[in-house]
Amino acid sequence: MTKAEVLKKEILSQYRSIRQFALEMGIPYSTLVTALERGIEGMAYGTVIRMCDKLSLNPVDFSSLERDTALGAKLLENRVMQYYVKLNQTGRDKVLELMDDFVQIEKYKAKGKKGGKKE
Numbered sequence: 001m002t003k004a005e006v007l008k009k010e011i012l013s014q015y016r017s018i019r020q021f022a023l024e025m026g027i028p029y030s031t032l033v034t035a036l037e038r039g040i041e042g043m044a045y046g047t048v049i050r051m052c053d054k055l056s057l058n059p060v061d062f063s064s065l066e067r068d069t070a071l072g073a074k075l076l077e078n079r080v081m082q083y084y085v086k087l088n089q090t091g092r093d094k095v096l097e098l099m100d101d102f103v104q105i106e107k108y109k110a111k112g113k114k115g116g117k118k119e
Contacts, residue, residue, distance in 0.1 A: 006062040008036045
């Protein structure tokens with residue numbers, strides 16, 4: 001199955017129609033239909049990433065991120081680290097301090113996880 005076929009199948013399983021998905025994404029309907037028929041290789045990379053994000057698909061292999069939560073967590077971790085490494089030492093210290101504060105506040109704790117403990 002091609003990436004375009006996977007996208008089309010996932011769009012139709014999560015939305016009433018291709019048109020509804022196009023409207024929600026802010027993509028011209030004709031552009032989306034053409035991409036799904038001819039292949040997504042000609043689409044802007046950012047648009048494909050946004051579509052995958054909206055459909056909970058891995059943008060690398062188009063597998064479901066819901067089925068592979070470890071991969072979804074890894075992608076999120078990678079994004080956080082990309083921002084973190086752009087900071088100077090003062091910024092890094094501040095981020096870590098804020099995260100330490102947030103994990104101690106009940107409303108920010110992840111469900112089913114132990115938070116706020118230093119190791």
